[in-house]
Amino acid sequence: MSEMTLCEKVLARASGKDSVTPGEIIEAKPDVAMSHDNTYLVYRSFVDTGATEISDPGSIAVVLDHRAPASTVNAADSQKEIRRIVKEFGIGRFFDVGSGICHQLLVEDGIVQPGMLVIGSDSHSTTYGAVGAIGIGIGAMDMASIWAKGSLWLKVPESIRLEIAGAPRLGVYAKDIALKMVSELGPMGADYCCIEFHGSYFSTPNLSERMTLCNMAAEAGAKCATVPSRFFKNEVTHSDSKSVRACELPDDKAEYGRELSIDAGALEPLVALPSLVSNCAPVSSVEGEPIDQAFLGTCTNGRLDDLMIASSILKGRRISGGVRLIVTPASREIYLSAMKNGIIETLIDAGAVVTNPGCGPCMGAHQGLLADGEVCISSGNRNFRGRMGSSEARIYLASPATVAASAIEGKIADPRSYLR
Template identity: 45%
Template structure:
């Protein structure tokens, strides 16, 4: 009986014949914490009486959720991270370096076939490059820092077969929103989501990150894809680390399989206050919006910025609307400067902020006021997600956000493409 990608990676890393629902202790290839979770992990590390991390070259801490620090108390937490990183000799990505989930693949820390944990729920992002990556709590992070190992319950796998080609004006964000709306927010709880098919193969690696990033929004533990030629070429551009891609066996056993034809998919929007409250953009078109956000670990990469800039070039955002743009990393921001993309955003009336998570997580850089509608490329729209539980968050692609800030209301981006 064959194995899924998840079963194969956990078998290799544990040295066991791992099958769905087995409990294994597995070796970790990389461990990550961000500024919302690392201080608690450092405290747990001390409480466990540890002195040294298992391998400094396999650990990074990233200051991205509140960067630069908006509060004195947060500054103290950042200080703790900097001191711990210096003491242990681990990687530290400080303010302005970018979002953790952009940095780990971009900086070559994770490669196909790896097993990775991060104290952030969207660690599942790296599944797009064939990495079993998943979010953990701060105490589990501390255990990983010390031992280089962690226990896992091997997940069952939910296979998504995506046939056809996405139509013009429809993007990977629309696709993953549609899937979440279809299977619901708990439709893949504790499963490995495995995405395959012509529609996935057609996507760029950057677009695939968007899909794997939001696997957690359907309850999945990870969002895995095979490493095809596009992935292998992308990874080789970012690191010289050796790696061994993992593919599912032809006779792998899946808990669920769903097939879709995406050829007629329309732009999608997730309405407040749940990510699975999804509809075609036409059903909410005309809804007034006061703020747009382009960025985050879901859609702050170069491809996303180029799509939005194409729509905004030579135009001005609506007088009653604000636009916040947060590139996913320093490298992305520099490339956007070189291509003139930031100039397009700024001339259109946008506020370009430090690479980081602030607007999405609601720590700073764009907290909405009571009753305001925000349209965002982020991955969550729960009450209070952006720092105000009396605001309303709609999720959409960078194209839909760009079109909407031009008109001041939710707008089908195909009108501008």
């Protein structure tokens, strides 16, 4: 039998085969299938297929996070429908408004485990690779197909072996490495590929950082991204299933389409310039660019360590007059921990608006949209034109530290002067 990458092993198991090779079309059964506010669209297509029951309701997860709480009557109506659908079809896991962001919750609750195949009707489903799973994003109608027949066609992706070596210097975080990765690969450099991470950067287990990296892999077009569990064996819950556990690590002689490396120790803080994520530059090149809003949150960078870094910079300081700082914790658990640690108090003292857990303004639905001509620096994952409101607004992406430093100065700022 041929040697396989982590992704190939997971897809072989999920399609009931001994082995798979890149380019092969398979019919795969996911261990977990997640949809969010678009569950109403999933349901409509599901009904159109003529199906009357969900094939495996226990494997289905539904999270209301994109417009949570409902920002319009339309959103409220569809969320009401979704709650009914969840009950009617006995959907296994449901997270209502206020729980947090789908990807955060499925990892936090241990629903996603190393070696699993997770399909999500969200493009950032790549995030599940942070626990050694394979997470693939699809649209709502593909999810309806999973509801109806329990499986989905997939093309086996080629794997890219991406080695991240070294320890980042002061003021450089997983987000900066992720931005470097996307700029090196370009917006379609990993199209239809799985990025398999390796390297000494992962020798200190940090789930949040791995989530940031796997999440941002989507911005280079990656179908999925994953970190083998050898780097964080004791940090996560492993599956009870022997066959799932057998897919946790790639074979030693697995073949990769490409091999790349990034020296984390050589990086400085980066920003993605408007309006493409791969458009990266050192923060020093845009220092002084005035901002109207700073946003700290999202499935990329809304976790406890992110809020902690921001609060350590903002402690005893005030954000600049005329600037809004919006903080959206990625989950209720993170929100509560941040309250107990005094982080929320520090952020509010500094002038932040702290919202309920969820996606916040990241995809332009609510909770802090931008006006014509405004500039936002965000810890999120996309800076496309019109992403957060007006198509005449401009969005820069950066780490939570750079977002916090910029909020203080009212212009894009290098976080390093606040960390020494």
